[in-house]
Amino acid sequence: MDGQNGIPRALVIGAGIAGMQAALDIANAGFEVVLVERQPSIGGHMLQLSETFPTLDCAQCILTPRTVEVGQHPRIRLYTYAEVDRVEGKAGRFRVRIRRLPAYVNWDLCTGCGLCQEKCPAKTSSEFEGGVGLRKAIYTLSPQAVPKKPVIDPASCIYFLRGKCRACEKLCPTKAIDFEQRETFVEEEVGAIVVATGFDLYPSAELGEYGAGKIPDVLTGLQFERLLSASGPTAGQILRPSDGRIPKEVVFIQCVRSRDPERGVPYCSRICCMYTAKHATLYKHRVPDGQAYIFYIDIRSAGKNYEEFIRRAMEEDGVLYIRGKVSRVFAQDGKVVVWGADTLSGRPVEIAADLVVLATALVPDPDAHRLAEVLGLELDADGFFREQEANLRPMETDRPGIFLAGAAQSPKDIPDAVAQAGGAAAKVLTLFRKWGGGGPSGR
């Protein structure tokens, strides 16, 4: 820093599992962290998951302590429902402008009692539930949200749409509802930045041959997670959306637009093989007399205890793996017919399924382009943040002081995202210590 000390304070963008881990690793080493999350609460995609592979730990159970720890950490300043709007300066002294979206709720007054959500008359499709469940117009992502403060969605709020209702305002015991709220800006100064903006899923609307978005019993993997989840719309029961019946034949399709340079993305999405095996396993645990099928091209179970997990799915739960892609899915006679191929027997395969689950490709967060511009970073050809060098510098970027963690750099599973977040945190900590921050050195 040209002989000058930088500010030993970090900005972490994105509060999914990678961002939270990076923030905690930095904060637990004694430094302040500004954590910015676009959603109303933290936890990211992991909070949407039911159980996690390969141990089948419940995601809520292992994650909520983390979200609580982040929410209560004395050295983490949390801005949710906010985005990084402008960044100036350089490593050691970045001036960051954060845009806080209007929640239409004064969070300082709100106690999170939940009365407004209970009484709100407007229901709409819930993004958190992947569209297979409903939420109110005033909502928190989940009952365990951190912070447990609701926001009003103007697109579904009756007052915003039609100019009357204001039921929440009347009922709120602390008078926290504020329909006049506008977006606000705050400025923060930090010395280093960790980008942990995660991933999104390939849009269902563009999966014509699979009937996604058209046939109700064709779901994405994330929607199926919500069906499996005890806190999901069916309280963990596997009921198919069209008629609420328990599906007895379930087909899982991998590589939906992954490894598909012609019509999707050229890369492998890395996590689908394992979560699909988990889906099939959990399905069998819930519906023991059902049959699960998985269409795959290559089974990629290359993590610790992953291969063993797949073997159990095949051998103990009788999940039938079929090596071949599915070309078409269509509705017929109350069934969802799947046309696939078994390249190993050399026969075409048709399955009249009750439910079809698509492992859609992971794509970069839709905001990555804007954010890359704000940060002065490069994206790779696929739209993920470009690391400085693929082998030895996977957490570093071309801009000193800005680091990458988790799926923002490329798709990765939870342990890999956590390890990389720790790695990014270490880079930040090393900088801060060099600038003379932190506690005593040496023995």
Added chain:
Amino acid sequence: MVVPYFPGCTLSTKAQGMDRSARASLRALGLELQELPEWNCCGAAFPLTTDDLRLAGAVRNLVQTAALGQDRLLVLCSTCYNVTKRANRVMGEDGARRERINFFIEADYDGRVEVVHLLDFLRDEIGFEMLREKVVRPLEGLRLAAYYGCYLLRPAEEIALDDPENPHLFEDFLSALGVEPVEYPHRGECCGSYLALGAPEVALESSYRILSTARASGAEAIVTSCPLCHYNLDRPQQEMAVRYGGFHPLPVFYITQILGVALGLDTGDFGFEKHYVDPRPLLERIPVAAAIY
């Protein structure tokens, strides 16, 4: 308005009903079809090898169209439409191939003619809303299944008529006629095409799948714009009735026939008597338009 028109071999012979119903219908809509004076066969199958000269026939028709001073060509038969449109693209895009073909047929054509099918022609030139107003015999209560087949949809980037996985143009057209279009899974699957010649058993199974799922989805008849699809779907139904238990015959209309009926035209020369499954009983259900009779 005069519209240059390429009927193709089959419409001039074995599918004259399609040709006649087309001419009559478009006349009723105030359009005169002008048959290309010296048209020739389009080639019937887009060449899949690097042998460009097989495109010459289709290109010749386009050259004629351009020579008439016209900038578009209406092609009704799906097969001809597919071949001609793709040949036109080659002429419009590929320098070396264009040069070779031009040299061979002694022309200087650059793909300037737009190849249109009845569906996009009606949508863009007349408008489905306007068409709806012209309908004097609304086909209300008639549940028809649009059959796209291959040639109206694929290859998607070359044909670009509709979304190849979830098309709706044909259904939109039928709706304008008052029809209740029936969606069914196999409207874009292949009927078997020329396998009728080389592997009739295989073609039969393909068309059976299309017919049976259309019926299961509630269709009372199928509508197509391809004489070969028509042949594959219509003719073997007797055989299907023998082979597959529970099979019920399903009439197959040409798109132009159904248009003519809705426009209240005299269907006497529409060629219904040549269909294997007689579609006329179904039409008897539709009230005859007062304006005509």
Added chain:
Amino acid sequence: MRIVLSQSVLQNDLLRRVEELSGQDVLACYQCGNCSAGCPVAGAMDLLPNQIIRLLQLGQVEAALGSRAIWYCAACLQCEARCPKGIDLSRLTEALRTLALEKGFRYIEIEELPPETLTEMPQQAFIGGFRKYT
């Protein structure tokens, strides 16, 4: 029969000619099977579409030429529409048919067709079919 592989087997002239005629690169295929899954006539084939490409990848053009499957392809392009690597399989089968026909093989004999076929079938089926089969 064990297929014996070597560089000379993999890169034979016949394969080169198939690639030339079709304009397709068989090595682009990574054997996902989508073509077979969507092929409307795969059920009647002795080899699946992906296996035809596979044989070509192994340099086994003769084996592919000898299959019934190449004559069943109606060029409906469903495989091409959904191939993740942009391979047009119908062009490969066309090239294989062309090679077979060049060698004098006829999939159908026009003289042997039943007379009602000739009177009733649309012209386009003849022209298309004769081009593919004779």
Added chain:
Amino acid sequence: MRRIGVFICHCGFNIAGTVDVETVAEALRKYPQVAYAITYKYMCSQPGQDLIRQAIAEHNLDGVVVAACSPAMHEATFRKATASAGLSPYVCEIANIREQCSWVHQARPDQATVKAADITRTMVEKAVRDEPLEALSMPLTRRALVIGGGLAGMEAALEVAEAGYPVVLVERSDCLGGKVAKLSGVYLNFSAGPELIAERIRAVRGHPKIELHLSTEVASLEGYVGNFRVRLKPAGRPDSEAGEPLEVGAIIIATGFDLYPMALLGEYGAGRYPDVVSGLDFERMLASPDGLRRPSDGTIPKEVVFVQCVRSRDPERGLPYCSRICCMYTAKQARLYKRLVPDGQAYVFYIDIRSAGKGYEEFVQEAMQEDGILYLRGRVARVFPQGGKTVVWGADTLTGKVVEIPADLVVLATAAVPSEGAMELAQRLRVATDPYGFFSEAHPKLRPVESLTAGIYLAGAAQAPRDIPDTIAMAGGAAAKVLALFSQEKMTQEPTVAYVIEEICSGCGVCISACPYEARSIDERRGVAVVNPALCQNCGACVAACPNKAAQIRNWTADQVIAMIEALEL
């Protein structure tokens, strides 16, 4: 009379799907000394924890029992919540009604409910007898020990040293760089291994904060997080004496991996046929200044067969797990081969192609499409010599045909196994491993870089096979944990350690030999046993050994255990 609060978690579906939690709550409300009982969907969430805090205040509780998942999961969470309400964290107890009840009795919900109530009552009895202990405060040594001088170890050492803390780096061999230094190139950019890490090696060697010990291994370890005492000794010399103890506060294990022995691969002729080589041998051949030559006769191999999954994914004869790195390094080797021998042909036998990293899928697709490398989906069953060739018999499961390749060279991608001596080291460090000898992480999802022993962290392939970028990330992650530990003002330790009821201690010394942690000694002056709480790991060996019941563990006393047993309605 105590006032115990009981908090029963639904754990979403996990507990409440089997156990009738309301019935359990009702049963506990009637139990002596229980002042309050309630259920909630996720007790570990913020509202769940708030519920506990509020109840402590409103109902004047002096003890807490949370009936939920295993204490390994959330004991710390709930103790923190209890402490934040002003109580000692050690009056908070966890009744495990998930792993030990709902999960294992799904088929019998009624009995599971009875058992859940039973388990909860036992913990109430324990809580009633809990002392409000305070955490013990310990000194902290801010120096790290890194074991292993490969990529992971160097990276971790550099991160910690760059942050200003001294590091002792121990490497068994006589050079730094590990496996990566032996590579002819790495995938994605084909840069050579030695060049790639030369800068790292220089940085380690020249770093003033890094004390490097080559040809050295760890002889013994004593102590605990923040206060380890480690002795080193010359590597590979069993008779040599261990040196003076070094004090370190944290340890990073980065011992990497080895390859499955070639000698055990009969059907591939490894070790017997000169032209059958391992992947690591092939790396050397690729880097040879004389160009690529096959071992038998020095000719340039024109037909090269690569065989993947050699004893990986092979529970019968090898290892059940996937070695994770072979798919990519095989693709890289085949592509490097094509660069050296453009007119050669490469074949790869595989089961599944696992190219799931950034740019990896594209790399493999280019190998197939641009370099014409033929991928064959199937295993190789036999390899035998014939007329100067090495013939490979394999299968192509996609055509359903068997294939034969008369090859010039066969390269085996042998399984990655734990580094030699990893099990021994694990015993010396008292760190858990999996059955194969890879070091066990504290939690596979959220704590992948921590071992199950506090203060000992894991980096790289020592935990499981992983490639270079994943190793770099994980080494950084381990370093971050060390930096967080070192940043603390002081170290705290659990007070639930052993103590001696001196009145009944006879000073017999049985407990001293029973203690595996050297935490006990005899106070010669008073003739009684004493405990060093810093070393005690509350294992209970002394309690079992003591003939007089003078050895006890705080908040795990004999009285408590007996009361817990008596609480069961048997």
